[in-house]
Amino acid sequence: MSDNDEDTKVSYLNYRPGSALEAIDAKIAEMNALMKRVNESAARYFQTQLGDLPNPTPPTTSLISEPTIDAIAAHLKTCKNVIILTGAGISTSAGIPDFRTPGEGLYDNVQSYLEKYNVSSPMELFSYKLFQEDPVPFYSLCKDIKYPAESVQPTLAHYFIRLLSDKGVLLRNYTQNIDMLQSKTGIPEEKVFEVHGSFRSGRCTNCSASYTEQEMKEYIMSGKVGYCTACTNGVVKPGIVMFGEPLPNEYLCKISSDEGKCDLLVVMGTSLSVGPVNQIPNTIPRSTPRLLLNIEKVCTDVEQNMNLNAPLFFFDHPDNKTDVFLGGPVDEGVRIFAEKCGWLEDLRALERAANAKC
Numbered sequence: 001m002s003d004n005d006e007d008t009k010v011s012y013l014n015y016r017p018g019s020a021l022e023a024i025d026a027k028i029a030e031m032n033a034l035m036k037r038v039n040e041s042a043a044r045y046f047q048t049q050l051g052d053l054p055n056p057t058p059p060t061t062s063l064i065s066e067p068t069i070d071a072i073a074a075h076l077k078t079c080k081n082v083i084i085l086t087g088a089g090i091s092t093s094a095g096i097p098d099f100r101t102p103g104e105g106l107y108d109n110v111q112s113y114l115e116k117y118n119v120s121s122p123m124e125l126f127s128y129k130l131f132q133e134d135p136v137p138f139y140s141l142c143k144d145i146k147y148p149a150e151s152v153q154p155t156l157a158h159y160f161i162r163l164l165s166d167k168g169v170l171l172r173n174y175t176q177n178i179d180m181l182q183s184k185t186g187i188p189e190e191k192v193f194e195v196h197g198s199f200r201s202g203r204c205t206n207c208s209a210s211y212t213e214q215e216m217k218e219y220i221m222s223g224k225v226g227y228c229t230a231c232t233n234g235v236v237k238p239g240i241v242m243f244g245e246p247l248p249n250e251y252l253c254k255i256s257s258d259e260g261k262c263d264l265l266v267v268m269g270t271s272l273s274v275g276p277v278n279q280i281p282n283t284i285p286r287s288t289p290r291l292l293l294n295i296e297k298v299c300t301d302v303e304q305n306m307n308l309n310a311p312l313f314f315f316d317h318p319d320n321k322t323d324v325f326l327g328g329p330v331d332e333g334v335r336i337f338a339e340k341c342g343w344l345e346d347l348r349a350l351e352r353a354a355n356a357k358c
Contacts, residue, residue: 058314059286062321063263072264072291072324073340081171081261082164085280089269089294090157090330091179113141128242132205135225135235143223154181156331157268157293159350160338162187166350167343172258176270176277178240185354193254195247195277197240202226206234247276259283268293269330272311281311291324293333 064071076082088096110122117137119125131138162185164170173192175182180198183189199220202211209230211219216238219226226236241247262284272278281290281299292298292313299311314320326333338344 055286056312058317058319059322061287062289063287064289064322067289067315067320067322067324069291069324069326069337069340072289073337075289076169076264076341079169079263081258082169082264082266083171083258083262083280083284084161084164084173084266084268085270085277086157086161086173086175086177086182086268087270087272088177090155091152091177091181092269093155093157093329093331094152094179094181096152096179096181110141113137123243126243128244131235131237131242135237139220139225140223142220152179152181154185154354156347156351157334158182158185159354160334160347161185163338163343163347163350165191166346171261172254174255174277174280176274185350193251195241195251197238197248199238199240201239202236203239204228204231204234205237207231209234211236251277255280255283260285262288264288265290266293267291268334270294271298278311281313287322289322289324291326291337293326293330293337295329296327297325 064075110125113119113125114122117125117134119130119137124130125137125141158181161170161173161182165187170187170191173182173187174195175192176195178194178196178198180194180200182192183200199216200213202216202219203209204211207228207230209228211226216226216236219236220238228234228236259280265281265284265288267281267290270278272281284290290313292315297313297315299313300315313323313325315323315325326336334347335344338347
């Protein structure tokens with residue numbers, strides 16, 4: 001080592017700018033605080049996995065005077081941090097099938113693919129393990145169902161989420177859907193978290209080269225497996241979370257930051273069968289009202305839900321103070337709710353403006 005090298009080494013060792021160190025300390029403190037929230041959220045999740053949650057008794061206090069749709073509508077006018085949890089049921093009226101509806105859901109209509117590709121179950125068809133072994137079934141299915149199709153437009157439920165954003169009351173929409181329809185309404189990107197990813201991007205499974213939404217559409221609509229043009233021997237995987245893959249790390253960070261702020265939870269069009277996103281109703285404050293807009297009630301059986309570590313609603317419990325169910329097609333439930341809030345015309349105006357652009 002030369003004398004100059006020694007001098008450089010000494011100068012680095014003696015370099016202690018106070019402002020830079022303070023900034024680093026502040027950043028470390030910020031990260032420590034974030035990790036604390038993440039760890040607390042993770043602890044609640046693993047408690048749920050071990051059966052300590054959900055609590056089998058209704059909350060004793062509530063932010064609403066009574067568990068009715070009118071009380072929820074009145075409460076919404078005072079809210080600042082509404083979380084909306086959505087599933088495939090909000091997109092069925094747009095022509096996109098959900099997964100589990102008997103006779104109509106995607107799982108009941110992929111039998112020919114199971115036989116053609118010797119796949120044992122619909123879940124395996126959407127598994128990362130199968131995609132790694134043979135991506136052809138997945139690409140073939142996506143092409144045949146024309147997914148994601150540009151012609152598909154958002155539903156009234158999607159515009160309701162946009163409306164809450166415009167009203168300044170939406171904290172976050174956690175969507176389990178990969179159809180990207182909420183983005184077409186103009187909801188700010190930071191207000192939506194696509195828990196299971198989407199087709200707006202892709203990545204090579206070998207070299208991690210990234211691909212745009214347009215490139216993914218071209219791959220999928222061609223019906224052929226997308227092979228990486230960067231390394232030539234990797235397969236391009238859409239940016240969706242398949243069965244057997246972990247959720248993105250950002251999910252735990254987001255929900256651990258949001259859950260304690262939630263002053264109203266609206267759940268729309270989901271059976272709440274898939275974890276860990278189905279734990280959101282368990283992790284918000286106990287006194288926070290919860291509204292379910294769905295074809296049918298879900299998660300009401302105490303014994304079954306404790307065994308499955310699913311959330312628990314108290315719609316029919318005599319001591320219910322927080323939970324409200326509005327049954328039927330989601331769009332109709334949204335229309336009724338918006339009318340109760342006095343926002344139906346605002347909602348219709350959003351929908352008309354969007355349709356005029358199509």
